[in-house]
Amino acid sequence: MCALLALMAMMMAITELIASEQFVKVIFVLMAATLINNIFEDQYKKNGSAPVSNFWQLFLDLIITTIAFYFLGGIVNPTYFIMLLIPMIAPLFVNFKESIVLLLSCAQMLLLQIWSPYLQSDDFIPQAHDLIGIYIVLFASFSLMSWLSYLLEQTGLRLQNMVKQNIRVDGLKALGALSASFCHELGTPFATMRLCLDRIKEGRATQLDMELIRNSFSQCELSLQSMMSMGLDDKDIKLSKTSLNEILEKTTDNFLREDLNIKFTPAISETYVLLPKIPFTKMIVDIIENSFEADANEVIISLNKNEDHFIIEITDDGEGIDESVLIKLGTPFNTTKEQGTGIGLYNAKTLLEMLGGNLSIERRKGTTRGTVANLIISKSLEHKD
DSSP: OHHHHHHHHHHHHHTTSSOHHHHHHHHHHHHHHHHHHHHHHHHHHHHTOOOSOSHHHHHHHHHHHHHHHHHHTGGGSTTTTHHHHHHHHHHHHSOHHHHHHHHHHHHHHHHHHHTOOSSOBTTBOOOGGGGHHHHHHHHHHHHHHHHHHHHHHHHHHHHHHHHHHHHHHHHHHHHHHHHHHHHHHHHHHHHHHHHHHHHHHTTOOOHHHHHHHHHHHHHHHHHHHHHHHOOSSGGGOOOEEEEHHHHHHHHHHHOOOTTOEEEEEESSOOOEEEEOHHHHHHHHHHHHHHHHHTTOSEEEEEEEEOSSEEEEEEEEOSSOOOHHHHHTTTOTTOOOOTTOOSHHHHHHHHHHHHTTOEEEEEEOTTSSSOEEEEEEEEGGGBOOO
16 A cells, blocks of 8 residues: 555656655655554564454554545545545455444545645635545445455355365265275175085085185184274374285185186286285285176286386276276275175275375276276385395
8 A cells, every 4th residue: 555655646746746745745654654564564473473353454554545645635636535445345354343443434534635735726625515425435335345245254154164064974974985894894705605604504515615714704804904904094004014926926825716717927026015914905805806796707917017106907807897987986885786885996096095006997908808907006115125
């Protein structure tokens, strides 16, 4: 505001609309106002705080503007409307009571402009009734801005309520995701044990059934440990030195199926990384389970690396992944299975992103069947002795 008034006074002095005496008085007032502003700003900086309200700043600007226009000719000066801007914008920056104080103060200070001795002539001497039109414009503008301020405030409150509601909904989604994850973790091994027990009951059991039951129990134990050790917050993940080759080999060896051929073909030598071993192993098992449920006959797991990442590629020859699942990859409850939860891929994507990587899934090229899943892990997790 001070800079604007100084520029206006300088232009009027250059065009000889005001005398040098008036210009000097205006500049003196503006310099004093600038000094006061600097003192207050330094005080706030020392205290490390900010003003609670903009009221006093606006009130000071109103006083400065009033004094400056008094020396510039009062309401005879065609730019006096700048005085009206302060109470007009006040509802946007201060509360309603403070804005009313600024409005009434401006109305009184406009009266002071009538008695300005500068730029007056015998042809026109301002009177109090000359302010009626100005007051109408002032109060109408103030009412409009107050109404606009009210609308903005109500809109802000509605947005805050929407944010709170979204937070509650997200919390419920997270709770649902965790519950579904628990069911998903235990559902598959329970189903496997039930099938094996039915075969034992019917007298058709083999040594493979006993191995499957043993592995299913191990998987249940793994799942329970995973639920206790793995949180959705990356700060809670416990990393340990893990051999990628070993964890993939053991997962492949333990995943026994009569009708599913699993191969692990690493393209790199023994590689150690810092991983949450239990959740990571469960993630691999979940993806292989998806291949089995998609009627795959063969699953090939490869391990490779590039400049920045380790890449675990899991390829199957199953029915392929549905396009709707690909579009919303990693979204909880996104599945086309009748009894599925869609939580497996959600957990996989979340875990890999926490590890600085990502999960990508696509259809196999050149064929109508099959899916390729790429599990990408940041090389920054590599553990070197």
